[in-house]
Amino acid sequence: MSRPYRKRRIELPPSIKNFKPCGIPRKDLQSISLSIDEYEAIRLADYKGLEHSEAAEQMEISRPTFSRLIEKSRNKIAQAIIDGKELIVEGGNVEFRNTVKRCKECGDEEIIPNNTSINNCNECGSRNVEDSASKFINNKI
Numbered sequence: 001m002s003r004p005y006r007k008r009r010i011e012l013p014p015s016i017k018n019f020k021p022c023g024i025p026r027k028d029l030q031s032i033s034l035s036i037d038e039y040e041a042i043r044l045a046d047y048k049g050l051e052h053s054e055a056a057e058q059m060e061i062s063r064p065t066f067s068r069l070i071e072k073s074r075n076k077i078a079q080a081i082i083d084g085k086e087l088i089v090e091g092g093n094v095e096f097r098n099t100v101k102r103c104k105e106c107g108d109e110e111i112i113p114n115n116t117s118i119n120n121c122n123e124c125g126s127r128n129v130e131d132s133a134s135k136f137i138n139n140k141i
């Protein structure tokens with residue numbers, strides 16, 4: 001019997017989804033997908049400098065799984081840099097702990113637990129508020 005495949009925990013949605021090399025027309029570009037859990041592995045180990053065991057704990061996966069994940073992530077980022085590919089952060093079996101609520105009127109940003117209902121902007125009261133997790137929700141999992 002196979003173990004149930006648990007969602008990997010991600011602290012916050014990535015702020016940027018697409019990275020594109022300069023000076024290459026889009027029609028000539030190949031792209032590569034970096035899944036959101038691969039992105040999180042890079043953020044925890046290489047950006048924040050966490051040990052693999054600590055990073056694995058944060059994502060609620062085993063240390064060997066984390067080590068495989070980060071190797072895959074680094075290889076994809078290397079391909080994007082060396083071969084000049086567009087890098088798209090998308091997909092993965094993930095769940096965000098928090099999200100960023102961003103007001104499209106005044107630009108105010110607030111980090112809130114994910115799945116909290118988003119109403120009005122705290123600063124200006126506008127209802128034109130966007131949830132940064134939403135741009136990743138329609139990805140195929």
Ligand SMILES: [Zn+2]
Nearest residue numbers: 103106121124
């Ligand atoms: Zn506002």
